[in-house]
Each structure stands twice: as structure tokens, then as C-alpha cells.
Amino acid sequence: xxxxxxxxxxxxxxxxxxxxxxxxxxxxxxxxxxxxxxxxxxxxxxxxxxxxxxxxxxxxxxxxxxxxxxxxxxxxxxxxxxxxxxxxxxxxxxxxxxxxxxxxxxxxxxxxxxxxxxxxxxxxxxxxxxxxxxxxxxxxxxxxxxxxxxxxxxxxxxxxxxxxxxxxxxxxxxxxxxxxxxxxxxxxxxxxxxxxxxxxxxxxxxxxxxxxxxxxxxxxxxxxxxxxxxxxxxxxxxxxxxxxxxxxxxxxxxxxxxxxxxxxxxxxxxxxxxxxxxxxxxxxxxxxxxxxxxxxxxxxxxxxxxxxxxxxxxxxxxxxxxxxxxxxxxxxxxxxxxxxxxxxxxxxxxxxxxxxxxxxxxxxxxxxxx
Amino acid sequence: xxxxxxxxxxxxxxxxxxxxxxxxxxxxxxxxxxxxxxxxxxxxxxxxxxxxxxxxxxxxxxxxxxxxxxxxxxxxxxxxxxxxx
Numbered sequence: 001x002x003x004x005x006x007x008x009x010x011x012x013x014x015x016x017x018x019x020x021x022x023x024x025x026x027x028x029x030x031x032x033x034x035x036x037x038x039x040x041x042x043x044x045x046x047x048x049x050x051x052x053x054x055x056x057x058x059x060x061x062x063x064x065x066x067x068x069x070x071x072x073x074x075x076x077x078x079x080x081x082x083x084x085x086x087x088x089x090x091x092x093x094x095x096x097x098x099x100x101x102x103x104x105x106x107x108x109x110x111x112x113x114x115x116x117x118x119x120x121x122x123x124x125x126x127x128x129x130x131x132x133x134x135x136x137x138x139x140x141x142x143x144x145x146x147x148x149x150x151x152x153x154x155x156x157x158x159x160x161x162x163x164x165x166x167x168x169x170x171x172x173x174x175x176x177x178x179x180x181x182x183x184x185x186x187x188x189x190x191x192x193x194x195x196x197x198x199x200x201x202x203x204x205x206x207x208x209x210x211x212x213x214x215x216x217x218x219x220x221x222x223x224x225x226x227x228x229x230x231x232x233x234x235x236x237x238x239x240x241x242x243x244x245x246x247x248x249x250x251x252x253x254x255x256x257x258x259x260x261x262x263x264x265x266x267x268x269x270x271x272x273x274x275x276x277x278x279x280x281x282x283x284x285x286x287x288x289x290x291x292x293x294x295x296x297x298x299x300x301x302x303x304x305x306x307x308x309x310x311x312x313x314x315x316x317x318x319x320x321x322x323x324x325x326x327x328x329x330x331x332x333x334x335x336x337x338x339x340x341x342x343x344x345x346x347x348x349x350x351x352x353x354x355x356x357x358x359x360x361x362x363x364x365x366x367x368x369x370x
Numbered sequence: 371x372x373x374x375x376x377x378x379x380x381x382x383x384x385x386x387x388x389x390x391x392x393x394x395x396x397x398x399x400x401x402x403x404x405x406x407x408x409x410x411x412x413x414x415x416x417x418x419x420x421x422x423x424x425x426x427x428x429x430x431x432x433x434x435x436x437x438x439x440x441x442x443x444x445x446x447x448x449x450x451x452x453x454x455x
Contacts, residue, residue: 001416001430001433001434002376002397003376003416003428003433004376004397006433006437012440012441012444015443015444015447015448016440016443016444018444018447019443019444019447022447034372035371035372036371036372036373062371063371063372064371089371089421091371116421116422117421117422117423118421119404119421119422119423120422138371139371139372140371140372142371142372142374142420142425143371143372143420143421145407145423145425146420146421146422146423149388149404149406149407149423152388153388153389156388192372194372194373194374194418194420194425195372197374197418197425197426198425198426220373223440227436227439227440227443230443246436248429248432248435248436249428249429249430249432249433249436250418250426250428250429251426256407256408256425256426258406258407258408258409259407259425259426262388262407346371348371
């Protein structure tokens with residue numbers, strides 16, 4: 001078992017699609033809150049395989065997209081300091097802040113680098129003792145333990161030239177805001193599988209109970225998504241809520257306790273601004289006071305200023321209120337070459353996925369003729 | 371961003387808390403991975419790796435159960451049933 005190709009098997013997918021076609025006669029709207037799942041859905045054309053009255057909505061599941069301009073502006077300020085090497089995940093370099101991107105800083109001579117992991121930033125700091133290496137750390141609960149791990153390793157080694165611009169956010173408070181606002185009718189949710197690998201499912205039980213909405217903890221392969229949608233529809237047909245576990249090979253109800261301990265030890269919960277959603281109480285993670293010495297904002301006396309948020313349409317896309325293809329700017333003023341907003345920049349942004357796969361899309365996308 | 375790739379642990383290279391690491395194979399490519407969040411993992415185990423760190427172990431039994439459920443779902447459709455779940 002490779003835990004990958006089994007869930008991409010064309011005959012399996014064909015069978016599942018046939019099953020889903022007749023699964024319900026009612027109109028249902030199901031939201032996923034994970035850019036990886038959005039990508040799979042659009043890449044394999046899964047949304048087009050369902051009965052026409054079943055709609056998949058894309059929520060704020062791309063951490064690059066929801067990171068507010070204020071953090072990008074702070075990262076740009078840091079990058080322009082001569083002693084700083086500013087590192088982050090690749091897509092962060094191309095997302096616009098209030099006045100430009102980190103790549104613009106690089107063009108202006110700043111040392112800005114793409115790294116694969118916060119642990120690589122710590123390695124870089126060891127190899128550049130005369131520089132200050134700052135990792136611009138974004139991501140959901142999947143990524144937060146990695147930042148915690150890097151900071152803890154730095155603290156144990158008393159690494160003096162490593163720090164973190166910490167912009168982590170957590171998913172359940174954002175789901176709460178979206179369900180509470182009722183701006184978008186959502187009948188069921190697919191919960192992000194890898195976030196739940198770390199956190200477990202307790203918070204989702206609470207959300208399901210409070211809003212009476214079924215939540216299916218779902219994986220990332222096409223068969224996972226189709227099974228997740230099937231489970232959601234079954235619950236809705238039976239008028240049941242609760243948390244259903246589709247991704248049981250990777251998620252347990254209690255989650256990864258070791259990773260949770262790392263988060264609790266190094267990070268602390270705070271209110272945080274999200275692009276498209278505003279400030280959400282208790283939705284962010286900062287370095288805890290014990291590790292404040294590794295906080296780039298503190299080390300460089302930076303204040304995070306709330307920036308102007310470009311693109312009102314982007315905000316609606318992030319809330320699931322506007323499908324990328326219904327945005328008046330999509331593929332007109334806003335393209336991969338000239339993105340107007342984060343959802344078009346990030347590889348996990350809904351607009352980028354629509355742009356990349358929609359044009360030549362047929363069911364099962366790049367499985368080809370499946 | 372939350373992309374995590376399944377890989378098979380080939381060897382444990384070093385024990386020891388937050389620096390525990392091992393070599394993990396992904397479809398023929400072997401990379402070093404931090405294994406501190408999966409302290410009980412051993413060679414032969416499949417782990418989910420996110421940006422160089424294993425965030426969880428994959429449960430072989432659960433994977434088989436999921437695949438069996440998927441097949442059952444399709445079979446029940448062919449037989450004209452509607453109640454598989």
C-alpha cells in the first residue's frame with residue numbers, strides 16, 4: 001500500500017461519481033476549508049462530476065491568502081534591513097502587501113529567500129552567523145508545530161541570529177465566524193484532514209453541535225473528497241449532524257499529542273486579523289512570553305499596522321461568497337501573470353486553481369481520459 | 371500549504387527528543403525527515419510528512435477499511451442498492 005495511488009484509481013473514481021450522481025435530489029452546499037482540497041477538487045474536476053444541485057464552496061483554506069497585508073508590510077520592512085535575510089514559503093514572496101511584494105524587495109536588493117521549512121531557516125542561521133535570519137512563518141495548525149520545533153531547537157542551542165515573524169492562524173475560529181455570519185448558506189463542511197491530524201476533532205464536534213451542521217474530516221486525494229461529499233450528503237439526507245471521519249488513516253479524535261504539546265509549549269493564542277474576514281478572536285498563534293526573544297517583531301521593534309486590504313472581490317472569494325469564475329475581474333484584469341489578490345497568487349488559492357485547471361477541464365482532469 | 375506527503379521510514383538516524391530524525395522514502399526518493407512528533411515510529415511505518423517534519427503516522431488497518439468502504443459503496447450502486455454508507 002502506497003497510501004496515494006489507491007485513491008486516484010480511475011475506475012474507483014468513475015464508480016464513486018456514478019454513485020454520487022443519484023445521491024440526492026435536494027440542493028446542498030458543502031464547503032471545504034483547505035486549499036489542498038480546493039486544489040484536488042478543481043484539478044480533477046470533481047465539482048463538475050456531482051449532481052448539478054450539489055455545490056462545493058471554497059472557504060478560507062489557503063493560509064497564504066488569509067495572511068493580512070499588515071504582516072506582509074512588516075516582512076517587507078524587515079527584508080529591507082541590510083543585516084536581515086528574510087525567508088518564507090515560496091508563495092508568500094509573490095503576495096501583495098499594501099505597497100508591493102517581497103519579490104519586489106528582492107529586486108531592490110534585499111536578501112529574500114524561499115525555504116521549504118522553518119527548520120531550514122534555523123540551519124541557514126547557523127551557516128550565516130553575521131546575518132539575522134528571519135522566518136516569516138504562516139500556516140494553519142499543520143504548520144504551527146514546525147515553527148514551534150524550530151524555535152525550541154533555536155532556544156536549546158541559544159541561536160542568537162534566528163527569529164520568527166509569526167503569523168499562524170487556526171481554523172475552527174474562522175469556521176465559527178463563517179457559520180455564524182450566515183452570509184453564505186452552508187449545509188455541511190469538509191474539515192481539513194491534515195489540520196485534524198495535528199489537532200484531533202474535538203473543536204469540530206463543538207462546531208457541529210452548535211450549528212447543527214455535519215462536518216466530515218476529509219483527506220486530499222480525489223477518492224477521499226468524493227467519499228467526504230458522499231458522507232456529508234448521507235448525513236443531510238438523514239438530518240444528522242456530528243463529526244464523521246473519512247480520513248481515518250491519518251486522523252484520530254485526539255490528534256497528535258506530541259505536536260499539540262509543542263504548540264502549547266512555544267506558542268500562545270491571540271486575536272488575529274484575516275484577509276477577507278477581519279479580526280477573529282483567539283484565531284492566531286504568537287510566540288509565548290518565554291520565547292519572545294525569538295519574536296522578530298520584538299527583536300526589530302516592529303509594529304504591525306493594519307494595512308488597506310486590496311480587492312473587495314478577493315474577500316468575497318475567501319468567504320465562499322463568490323466563485324472565482326463569477327468574479328468580474330477573473331481572467332480579465334486578474335491573471336496569474338498580473339494577480340490582483342492573494343487567491344490568484346498562491347498555488348492553493350481558489351482563483352489560481354480555477355485559472356490553472358478550469359480551461360481544459362474534463363472530469364478527472366490530469367488522470368486523462370479516465 | 372497543508373500539503374503532507376506519505377512516505378515510508380527506511381531508518382532512524384538519531385533518537386533524542388526534538389531532533390529525532392530518520393530517512394524516509396517517497397516514491398523512490400529518500401529524504402531526511404524530523405520524526406520528533408511521531409516518537410514511536412519505526413522503520414517500515416508510513417508517516418505523513420509536511421515541510422520536512424512527520425506530523426502523523428498512517429494507520430494501515432484504517433486505510434484498508436476506507437478502501438473497502440469505497441468499493442462497497444460502488445458495488446451497492448451496481449446492485450441497485452442505495453443505503454451503503
